[in-house]
Amino acid sequence: MAKKSKLQIWAEYSAASLLLGFLGVLPRSVARGLSIGVARLSYRLLGGLRKAGMRSLKIAYPEMSADERERLLRGTFESLGRVLGEVSQFSKYSKEKMASLVDFELDDYMRTIYEQVKLEKRGVLITTGHLGNWELLVQSFAVWHEPMSYLARPIDNPLIEDLTVAIRTKFGNTPLNKTNSARAAIRLLRDGEIVGVLADVNAHPKEGVFVPFFGVPACTTAGPATLAIRTNALLFPIFCVYDHEAKKYKIVHGEAIEPASTGDREADIVATTAAYTAEIENIIRQYPDQWLWIHKRWKTRPPGEPSLY
Numbered sequence: 001m002a003k004k005s006k007l008q009i010w011a012e013y014s015a016a017s018l019l020l021g022f023l024g025v026l027p028r029s030v031a032r033g034l035s036i037g038v039a040r041l042s043y044r045l046l047g048g049l050r051k052a053g054m055r056s057l058k059i060a061y062p063e064m065s066a067d068e069r070e071r072l073l074r075g076t077f078e079s080l081g082r083v084l085g086e087v088s089q090f091s092k093y094s095k096e097k098m099a100s101l102v103d104f105e106l107d108d109y110m111r112t113i114y115e116q117v118k119l120e121k122r123g124v125l126i127t128t129g130h131l132g133n134w135e136l137l138v139q140s141f142a143v144w145h146e147p148m149s150y151l152a153r154p155i156d157n158p159l160i161e162d163l164t165v166a167i168r169t170k171f172g173n174t175p176l177n178k179t180n181s182a183r184a185a186i187r188l189l190r191d192g193e194i195v196g197v198l199a200d201v202n203a204h205p206k207e208g209v210f211v212p213f214f215g216v217p218a219c220t221t222a223g224p225a226t227l228a229i230r231t232n233a234l235l236f237p238i239f240c241v242y243d244h245e246a247k248k249y250k251i252v253h254g255e256a257i258e259p260a261s262t263g264d265r266e267a268d269i270v271a272t273t274a275a276y277t278a279e280i281e282n283i284i285r286q287y288p289d290q291w292l293w294i295h296k297r298w299k300t301r302p303p304g305e306p307s308l309y
Contacts, residue, residue, distance in 0.1 A: 004157065013159035020163075023088035032085030039081025043074055053293040055309055060214035060293075075289025082242060083133050090135075090167050095143040098171065102140040102240060103250040113236065113256050114145070123189030123233035125224050127276045129200030130292035131284055132241035136249060138173055138196060140240065147172030148194040151223070153179060182227070189231035199224050200280050200292075202299045210302055211274035213281055219300035225272035228259035235259065235272070237279040241287045252286070254279030 004012075023031040043050060053076060057069040086101070106114060117124050126141075126148065128134055138150055150168070154177060155161040165175050176184055176195070185195050199221060202208075208219040228235050237254035257275045260268035284291045298308045 009157050009159055012157050013163070016160050017163060020088050020091075023085060024091055026088075028085070028089050031088050032082055035085035035088070036078050036081035039077040039084075040074070043077040049294040052296055052309060056293045056295070056297055059216055059298055059308060061288075072289045073293055076291065076293045079132065079242070079290040080292075083135060086133055087135050087167065090139065090170065095171060098139055099143045101249055102136060102144070103243075103246075103248060104140050104144040110251075110253060113234070117192070117234060121192035123192055123231050124194045125189065125228050125233050125235045126194060126196040127199040127224050127235050127237050127280065128196060128239055129198055129237075129280050129284070130295065131200070131239045131280075131287060132290045133249060134198060134240065135168070137238065137240035137251075138168060139171060140249075140251075141194075141196075141238075142171040142173050146194065147174065148196050149174040149176050149185070149188055150196040151176045151178045151181065151185060152198070153177070178223070182223075185227055186231055189227060189233040195227070195233075197221075197224055199276060200284075200297070201295060202297050205300060208300070209270050209273050211270060211277050213277055213297065216298055216308075217302060218277070218298050220273050220277055222269050222273055224276065225259065225269045228257075228272060229261065229265070229268055232259065235276045237276055237283060239283055239287075241290055252283060254283055 023035065026034070050073065053073040054066075054069055057064065057072060061069065090098075116122075128137060138148065141148060150173060152175060155164060169175065178197075188195055201221070203219045203221040205219060207221055207223070209222050210217040211220050212218070213220070224235060227233060235257040237257075239252050240249050241252055242248075243250050254276075257272065257279065260271040260275075262268055262271075296309050301307060
């Protein structure tokens with residue numbers, strides 16, 4: 001990818017900061033409503049993203065009608081608009097306000113796990129994804145329970161990256177460069193800390209393994225499995241989704257996963273990756289209109305297979 005010029009960097013940053021600044025001065029309900037409205041308009045105007053989303057939905061739900069897939073894809077755009085509207089408000093929120101946005105009371109299952117890992121001083125890898133509001137998940141976890149470190153690949157615009165980091169770290173969270181922070185993540189997990197990672201995106205063949213996702217092989221990052229196996233960390237799929245009936249966000253989760261430990265490293269990585277990916281899929285199936293279908297999740301194919309997009 002060509003390096004961006006200073007002019008391009010400043011132009012992108014100016015647009016992003018102006019947008020967030022404008023939405024940020026508005027009341028939350030107005031900012032969210034406006035952002036969702038823009039997202040609905042984007043659904044009509046951005047034909048390339050709409051095409052990619054419909055294709056992803058057809059791969060995942062071949063039995064579904066085109067009308068139903070279109071309904072889910074509209075939900076994807078609205079969910080992204082809701083995320084933008086919420087994020088624009090973060091800079092003016094106190095811990096109390098942030099906590100009030102999400103029903104983050106631990107259920108018995110989560111409470112038992114949380115207390116056990118703290119007692120054992122065992123690390124936890126939160127394997128989340130682009131479902132609901134992943135930005136709010138990190139923030140609300142910090143104010144309800146404790147800050148976490150999160151693995152993320154830096155945005156290719158350093159000014160926007162700084163803006164994003166400032167938002168995500170307001171309540172004590174710590175960024176880890178996904179590209180070169182393996183040692184730091186290992187140290188944190190061995191010290192019993194919590195590390196979050198978005199683990200639901202298409203991976204390059206050098207970084208991932210193929211595991212089933214909606215019944216179709218998908219190249220999935222091997223990083224979380226590798227970290228969990230090396231540190232004996234528990235993997236826990238957790239998400240922050242919007243409850244349309246309650247008009248509030250809530251925390252949902254899958255089953256906690258023990259890393260495979262047969263002694264066959266490659267097989268253990270594949271098995272562990274497949275396990276947490278299956279849990280992510282289970283949660284997406286419950287809230288399919290809040291997942292990022294416009295992402296080309298099945299873009300990377302096994303050698304010899306044709307493109308699906």
